[in-house]
Amino acid sequence: MSHSRSHFWFVAPAVLLMFVILILPIFVAGIFSFTDYNLGSTDFRWIGWKNYEALGKYSSYRKMFTASLTYVVIVVPVSVLLGLGSAMLISSLRFGGEFYKAIFFLPVMATLLAMAIVWEFTLDPIVGIVNRFLEDGCSVGWFYQFFTGGWLGFNPADSWYGNICSERMPNWLGNKKYALGSISFIGIWQAFGFNMVLYLAGLMAVPRDLYAAAEIDGAKSTWETFKLVTWPMLGPTHVFVITITSIRSFQVFDTVEALTRGGPSKSTYMMVYAMYEKGVKQNLVGMGSTLTIVFLGFVLLITLTQVYFINRKVHYS
Amino acid sequence: MAEIQLKNISKSYGDTKVIKDLDFSIVDGEFITVVGPSGCGKSTLLRIIAGLESQSSGDVFINGREVNKVRASERDLAMVFQSYALYPHLSVQQNLMVPLKLRRLSSLERFPLLNWFLPNRRARLNDLNEKVLEAAETLQITHLLGRKPGQLSGGQQQRVAVGRAMVREPVAFLMDEPLSNLDAALRVHMRAEISELHRKLKTTFVYVTHDQAEALTMSDRMAVMMDGEILQLDTPTEIYNNPLNLQVAEFIGSPKINVLPAESDDYGQITCMGLSMSLPLKTPNKESILLGLRPEHTELLAPKSKNCFVGEIKYKENLGPDIYLHLILNEGQHKMIVRSEPGKALDVNIGDTVKIGWKEDKIMAFEKNGKSLPLKNQS
Numbered sequence: 198m199s200h201s202r203s204h205f206w207f208v209a210p211a212v213l214l215m216f217v218i219l220i221l222p223i224f225v226a227g228i229f230s231f232t233d234y235n236l237g238s239t240d241f242r243w244i245g246w247k248n249y250e251a252l253g254k255y256s257s258y259r260k261m262f263t264a265s266l267t268y269v270v271i272v273v274p275v276s277v278l279l280g281l282g283s284a285m286l287i288s289s290l291r292f293g294g295e296f297y298k299a300i301f302f303l304p305v306m307a308t309l310l311a312m313a314i315v316w317e318f319t320l321d322p323i324v325g326i327v328n329r330f331l332e333d334g335c336s337v338g339w340f341y342q343f344f345t346g347g348w349l350g351f352n353p354a355d356s357w358y359g360n361i362c363s364e365r366m367p368n369w370l371g372n373k374k375y376a377l378g379s380i381s382f383i384g385i386w387q388a389f390g391f392n393m394v395l396y397l398a399g400l401m402a403v404p405r406d407l408y409a410a411a412e413i414d415g416a417k418s419t420w421e422t423f424k425l426v427t428w429p430m431l432g433p434t435h436v437f438v439i440t441i442t443s444i445r446s447f448q449v450f451d452t453v454e455a456l457t458r459g460g461p462s463k464s465t466y467m468m469v470y471a472m473y474e475k476g477v478k479q480n481l482v483g484m485g486s487t488l489t490i491v492f493l494g495f496v497l498l499i500t501l502t503q504v505y506f507i508n509r510k511v512h513y514s
Numbered sequence: 515m516a517e518i519q520l521k522n523i524s525k526s527y528g529d530t531k532v533i534k535d536l537d538f539s540i541v542d543g544e545f546i547t548v549v550g551p552s553g554c555g556k557s558t559l560l561r562i563i564a565g566l567e568s569q570s571s572g573d574v575f576i577n578g579r580e581v582n583k584v585r586a587s588e589r590d591l592a593m594v595f596q597s598y599a600l601y602p603h604l605s606v607q608q609n610l611m612v613p614l615k616l617r618r619l620s621s622l623e624r625f626p627l628l629n630w631f632l633p634n635r636r637a638r639l640n641d642l643n644e645k646v647l648e649a650a651e652t653l654q655i656t657h658l659l660g661r662k663p664g665q666l667s668g669g670q671q672q673r674v675a676v677g678r679a680m681v682r683e684p685v686a687f688l689m690d691e692p693l694s695n696l697d698a699a700l701r702v703h704m705r706a707e708i709s710e711l712h713r714k715l716k717t718t719f720v721y722v723t724h725d726q727a728e729a730l731t732m733s734d735r736m737a738v739m740m741d742g743e744i745l746q747l748d749t750p751t752e753i754y755n756n757p758l759n760l761q762v763a764e765f766i767g768s769p770k771i772n773v774l775p776a777e778s779d780d781y782g783q784i785t786c787m788g789l790s791m792s793l794p795l796k797t798p799n800k801e802s803i804l805l806g807l808r809p810e811h812t813e814l815l816a817p818k819s820k821n822c823f824v825g826e827i828k829y830k831e832n833l834g835p836d837i838y839l840h841l842i843l844n845e846g847q848h849k850m851i852v853r854s855e856p857g858k859a860l861d862v863n864i865g866d867t868v869k870i871g872w873k874e875d876k877i878m879a880f881e882k883n884g885k886s887l888p889l890k891n892q893s
Contacts, residue, residue, distance in 0.1 A: 412585070
């Protein structure tokens with residue numbers, strides 16, 4: 198046995214880099230989260246858990262949690278199911294699959310910040326194409342009847358569409374009622390193409406023989422085959438897709454920054470945007486660090502859930 | 515319990531014809547093997563019978579009923595796949611349950627939650643469970659019922675796959691190379707077990723394999739298939755002894771049959787490399803012919819023997835009970851494999867020149883194009 202210490206020297210650069218780049222910043226953020234440090238000031242005070250208490254005390258932070266969680270709860274299931282649905286449709290195509298793949302993947306490749314500007318124009322209350330379309334629809338008899346439920350015997354004026362026709366068109370990004378929905382819609386638009394690609398890969402890995410076996414065993418409907426083969430065989434893909442979409446949804450920032458800046462009245466005040474606003478724009482490093490630590494806690498929670506599922510349920514061999 | 519008939523079945527993918535006008539019928543309760551090299555269309559044929567693939571033309575009949583338009587799930591056949599195709603997320607018990615549940619229970623009885631309120635549900639499920647247990651006992655996999663397929667060995671998975679086919683008492687079993695993923699010893703063992711199962715169930719078995727040993731040992735009748743055509747359909751003994759053409763003779767039998775050039779005279783007398791054979795051709799054939807001689811019908815003769823093949827040993831293959839000698843004849847123009855008992859081949863070595871005799875009544879003659887030529891004593 199040699200007592201050389203050389204092995205320490207071999208791993209030292211990697212350990213040092215990991216420490217300086219990854220662990221140290223989190224550690225520093227953890228320390229700052231217990232202070233009232235402002236960027237530029239020469240000293241700071243230890244204020245204990247006050248920053249964390251503030252998260253529960255002020256309504257803007259409560260709104261932040263509501264907005265972030267609502268966004269995740271809307272975007273994750275819808276974009277995952279849309280991704281799965283479109284992947285199954287595309288994989289059942291005999292030709293043209295490549296075309297749809299490219300189209301649905303475009304939003305993923307585009308810069309979200311640039312796309313946000315396009316959405317801003319699209320959703321503009323006055324010149325936006327969405328409201329122009331809805332406005333024109335008001336004067337088209339059958340369109341108006343169809344979307345107001347008039348054809349089912351309801352009173353058109355009572356319906357949402359009837360209402361905006363007679364009053365005024367919705368301000369998609371400027372109205373508290375619609376802003377989070379609009380941001381979520383853009384989030385889904387952006388995320389589902391990515392999920393689709395992951396599901397396409399997952400579907401490709403399902404052995405063809407299993408479908409044949411299900412057919413021979415007497416599975417007659419597509420639903421039965423889906424239940425017996427497709428859904429369970431996609432188990433590992435589900436876990437991965439849901440985890441990655443959840444984390445990415447928690448991280449939403451570009452659309453908020455470009456379109457709503459957290460407003461109106463904090464209805465789209467997402468966590469990462471709050472981090473940016475407190476820590477960077479207002480120089481409140483202490484509060485920014487607190488938000489960062491809480492955010493990391495969420496991400497860690499999601500990751501641990503994923504590890505749990507991967508170890509337990511979806512690993513078949 | 516089923517008679518399967520194929521009439522003029524063809525299948526092509528684009529311009530490539532994988533199955534060419536096949537015509538044959540499978541008798542009720544028979545164990546029939548379709549054997550052929552990979553890519554000869556035998557698996558496609560099985561999938562056409564199963565209904566997993568549709569034929570380009572021709573008809574399939576099961577028990578006299580035309581099933582061309584009938585879906586695989588409604589043909590009441592069971593299939594064992596080469597990959598076993600077990601559902602990896604279900605336990606062995608649940609795997610065996612799948613075909614029973616899908617076939618014996620109505621869609622209402624399978625509807626989640628709602629089915630809890632149906633009368634007799636428990637009794638029905640117990641019935642099915644009993645069937646699963648019965649099948650598990652027959653295959654001796656009762657102790658594995660709680661495990662997932664991923665936790666089983668290849669042989670055990672194979673049994674579960676057979677079990678899943680067995681539980682619902684199908685009219686026929688279709689097996690697509692079920693043993694080819696097993697190791698050699700287990701394969702021999704499972705061969706016997708599947709034959710035993712066939713004797714017990716007395717159901718029609720259609721078995722596809724590329725392994726001629728499986729075909730020869732297990733089947734009542736075997737079909738030799740090459741390039742999308744069935745070359746010969748007969749009992750294993752008949753195919754081994756009287757192959758209809760050279761391709762069949764070369765495919766069946768291991769090591770491969772020796773083929774040597776020969777001539778026949780006006781009376782049908784055969785001469786091969788200067789040696790004359792005792793049995794003449796039934797109908798004289800003036801052209802040059804080919805002589806087929808299986809390695810197991812040759813023997814090593816004493817060095818002083820006359821009227822025999824002379825060859826040089828290139829390679830010696832010791833299998834234990836047999837030794838195969840690979841010879842070259844006529845200064846390397848022809849090759850021959852000779853089987854010998856280990857005792858006789860003890861003192862011959864690579865490079866030695868040896869003399870080879872043959873069993874006169876076992877020789878086979880073929881035309882240049884491969885068609886078999888009957889000899890005088892053969893029918």
